Amino acid sequence: MASAPTTIKGTPVNIIVGTHVWAEDNEVAWIDGEVVEIKGTEAVIVTTDGKTIVAAISSIYPKDMEAPRAGVDDMTKLAYLHEPGVLYNLASRFALNEIYTYTGNILIAVNPFRRLPHLYDVHMMEQYKGAVFGELSPHLFAVADACYRAIINEHGSQSILVSGESGAGKTETTKMLMRYLAFMGGRSGTEGRTVEQQVLESNPVLEAFGNSKTVKNNNSSRFGKFVEIQFDKHGKISGAAVRTYLLERSRVCQVSDPERNYHCFYMLCAAPPEDVKKFKLGDPRTFHYLNQSNCYEVANVDDAREYLGTRNAMDVVGINQDEQEAIFRIVAAILHMGNVEFVKGNEIDSSKIKDDTSCYHLKTAAELLMCDEKAMEDSLCKRVIVTPDGSITKPLDPEAAVTSRDAFAKTLYSRLFDWIVDKINSSIGQDPNAKSIIGVLDIYGFESFKVNSFEQLCINLTNEKLQQHFNQHVFKMEQEEYTKDEINWSYVEFVDNQDVLDLIEKVVTNLIVTGS
Ligand SMILES: Nc1ncnc2c1ncn2[C@@H]1O[C@H](COP(=O)(O)OP(=O)(O)OP(=O)(O)O)[C@@H](O)[C@H]1O
Numbered sequence: 355m356a357s358a359p360t361t362i363k364g365t366p367v368n369i370i371v372g373t374h375v376w377a378e379d380n381e382v383a384w385i386d387g388e389v390v391e392i393k394g395t396e397a398v399i400v401t402t403d404g405k406t407i408v409a410a411i412s413s414i415y416p417k418d419m420e421a422p423r424a425g426v427d428d429m430t431k432l433a434y435l436h437e438p439g440v441l442y443n444l445a446s447r448f449a450l451n452e453i454y455t456y457t458g459n460i461l462i463a464v465n466p467f468r469r470l471p472h473l474y475d476v477h478m479m480e481q482y483k484g485a486v487f488g489e490l491s492p493h494l495f496a497v498a499d500a501c502y503r504a505i506i507n508e509h510g511s512q513s514i515l516v517s518g519e520s521g522a523g524k525t526e527t528t529k530m531l532m533r534y535l536a537f538m539g540g541r542s543g544t545e546g547r548t549v550e551q552q553v554l555e556s557n558p559v560l561e562a563f564g565n566s567k568t569v570k571n572n573n574s575s576r577f578g579k580f581v582e583i584q585f586d587k588h589g590k591i592s593g594a595a596v597r598t599y600l601l602e603r604s605r606v607c608q609v610s611d612p613e614r615n616y617h618c619f620y621m622l623c624a625a626p627p628e629d630v631k632k633f634k635l636g637d638p639r640t641f642h643y644l645n646q647s648n649c650y651e652v653a654n655v656d657d658a659r660e661y662l663g664t665r666n667a668m669d670v671v672g673i674n675q676d677e678q679e680a681i682f683r684i685v686a687a688i689l690h691m692g693n694v695e696f697v698k699g700n701e702i703d704s705s706k707i708k709d710d711t712s713c714y715h716l717k718t719a720a721e722l723l724m725c726d727e728k729a730m731e732d733s734l735c736k737r738v739i740v741t742p743d744g745s746i747t748k749p750l751d752p753e754a755a756v757t758s759r760d761a762f763a764k765t766l767y768s769r770l771f772d773w774i775v776d777k778i779n780s781s782i783g784q785d786p787n788a789k790s791i792i793g794v795l796d797i798y799g800f801e802s803f804k805v806n807s808f809e810q811l812c813i814n815l816t817n818e819k820l821q822q823h824f825n826q827h828v829f830k831m832e833q834e835e836y837t838k839d840e841i842n843w844s845y846v847e848f849v850d851n852q853d854v855l856d857l858i859e860k861v862v863t864n865l866i867v868t869g870s
Pocket residue numbers: 465466467468469470518519520521522523524525526527571573574575576797798799
């Protein structure tokens with residue numbers, strides 16, 4: 355991003371001051387005004403609302419005076435492609451309810467945070483069906499349609515990458531893309547559940563077990579997802595597969611205010627009385643894995659209704675009643691396990707179950723998991739070390755027993771999640787003879803908290819890798835093409851952090867290989 359030249363002095367050009375484009379509270383911040391005087395490294399600016407301000411010259415950018423007030427629908431039409439200018443254009447369009455804007459063939463979506471049903475109805479889908487890309491207003495249906503036509507006409511496969519920070523609208527966008535692909539490639543009048551119906555209904559199931567309320571998003575996906583939709587030679591959907599990545603396991607045992615654990619825990623506590631009784635549950639405030647945060651409810655979400663909705667969606671994706679019971683038994687068992695506390699045992703550095711309440715929760719968890727209570731207690735309070743001369747059992751102190759309990763709960767939950775994904779996949783069915791595939795990748799955006807863990811390292815590494823992929827296509831390949839064709843062009847400078855990525859990947863691979 356280049357700063358405005360000092361020759362701006364005396365020129366009555368409008369400028370945009372981009373001191374900080376993203377403020378602390380996530381609001382876009384810029385000032386639209388005119389430079390009236392230059393004082394050393396600073397510029398005196400009269401803003402469009404009549405205020406006089408002084409800003410560093412390095413933070414001011416020329417404004418595109420040719421651009422219409424309503425903004426441009428493709429950012430490549432802007433005279434200056436600097437960050438405040440891009441944001442200014444998006445905001446001008448957003449003010450007119452235009453949430454989508456192109457930058458070449460990339461679609462930028464600004465989250466409206468309110469329902470805009472007219473944007474996604476069948477009438478709108480009909481309009482984008484077969485329309486030339488760029489002919490109609492920017493829309494995610496145009497992107498999906500371009501992909502669909504490409505697989506039909508060019509017989510290859512396509513993928514759509516949806517990225518952005520938490521709460522940006524990736525999952526909603528992915529769902530709408532899938533709806534459009536189901537509209538184009540669905541089979542009408544088919545008996546029973548169609549592949550597309552099952553793919554769409556897999557969303558509420560995955561969201562119940564993989565989403566939670568976070569600071570940024572009331573329905574935040576805590577896993578990455580790649581949905582592969584397979585098409586036959588007639589362009590009809592013939593199979594699908596959902597692949598998930600890196601579920602946030604730590605959330606099962608650790609939640610901080612004002613966030614929640616995974617939705618399914620609260621849904622089960624709000625289930626019909628016979629289910630609550632069967633799983634020996636009750637008020638979520640009585641469970642350690644839920645009461646570390648004071649947040650139990652999500653605005654406009656009725657957990658009791660969501661529970662019934664999830665069970666219906668499970669029926670559609672082919673999870674039968676017995677399997678549903680087993681799933682919720684595990685969910686309940688995890689809550690009971692979280693309430694098992696430990697105190698020092700009789701031996702040095704050993705532990706035992708704290709009191710009658712803890713014994714009750716251990717017994718209930720064992721019953722729900724259909725395993726032996728004593729074996730479960732031993733697995734929490736003792737550690738088995740395998741040596742070449744046989745196994746040695748060592749007691750664990752209370753602190754280590756809590757760690758072991760939490761590790762058990764996390765592993766149980768992530769295996770349950772993987773099982774649900776596998777079940778969905780086997781019930782939807784794959785088409786080994788698929789002619790082409792459209793993949794939609796909905797991956798978590800860059801994260802930076804006060805305290806960052808290994809999970810953030812993995813998430814951010816993934817994002818950087820995707821950015822490299824993007825750079826490879828947008829910058830590197832384009833520039834190589836220009837050089838090959840001997841076109842006179844100026845080099846676009848961008849930060850290439852491939853070396854850093856290679857280093858991190860080498861270290862991580864080494865850690866995995868050596869098992870450290
Ligand atoms: N196109 C849209 N129209 C209306 N509301 C939207 C749209 N996109 C997003 N939203 C709203 O924003 C919320 C957050 O969107 P979404 O869950 O898709 O974000 P995300 O980028 O997937 O976040 P995360 O990475 O945390 O999962 C949604 O629950 C919905 O209320």
